[in-house]
Amino acid sequence: MNRTPRTLERKYPCCQMHSQEPLSYEDCEATAQWLLGHIKRQPEIAIICGSGLGMLAETLEGKQTFEYGEIPHFPTSTVPGHAGKLVFGDLQGKFCVCMKGRFHMYEGYPLWKVTFPIRVFKLLGVQVLIVTNAAGSLANSYCPGDLMIIRDHINLLGLSGQNPLLGPNDDRFGPRFPPLSDAYDKKLRKMARDISKRLGYSSFVHEGVYCMVGGPNFESVAEARFLHKLGADAVGMSTAAEVVVAKHCGLKVFGISFITNRVVKEYEGEEEVSHDGVLEIGHMRAATLQTLVTELVGSIDPNNNNLILEEKEASL
């Protein structure tokens, strides 16, 4: 039974989504077919731009842009810093699709809706997913403006029963019990580390563990200490659910966090985090993330199981 008050539904259309069944394989196919009917060829690499990191999409050549609202079954973006546009175009000679804005559970979307675009990407022919996000640092050595290659994640929502794969499994996407021990591709991580070295970025590019929480509030001091003790180096409100769905349907994944703030771990501290602050540092300092991701895309051969373009292998 739908218990969402009608006035709420009118104001926040995403509230309606809670009452719907997850979108089916056929719905994903319908969206993919609609997009394939409008684009020149199948994309090989998908990139999700995190909060305030959408400028990467602007660097694609021969851009074709779709508002989320015009794409069948697509949710709409409601968060500042997430433009709500799907951009197709060439980056370093690879045909890419960029989400300029992602969806979050705190917007009122169930996780199957948050992750719907990933399955559409798979059906479009995408082989590699690059996820980016804005995150707060828990590791003492990280500073705002640093980058963190994601080695692994703690999916706090998943551990407590909020998983995008809940419900009947459709084997056409992937297995009922997908393994997640190699979620963030080892070769892509090594490539990114090597590229960071070559670019002279090593002093501010780390590799660590991202923790996904539900949000929308930022962490209390006790929560921040708890997450740090759990083994998380950075925390945010996205990414892990997308990666679960990407791995389920067989995509290779690379993830990177842009550290926008230190998470407050001391009661005496004066710092206070805000979304405006997150966006501001993104605008000021995200060029390094853009350069690293662009170089990585240039080094990937999505059709080679080894993932590395042969001519680039020597220079890495």
Ligand SMILES: O=P(O)(O)O[C@H]1O[C@H](CO)[C@@H](O)[C@H]1O
């Ligand atoms: O993860 P992305 O979408 O980059 O955004 C991060 O920034 C927002 C908070 O400022 C939250 O949505 C958090 O998850």
Ligand SMILES: Nc1nc2[nH]cnc2c(=O)[nH]1
């Ligand atoms: N949960 C969480 N998300 C963020 N996104 C950007 N910074 C933060 C943060 O400090 N905490």
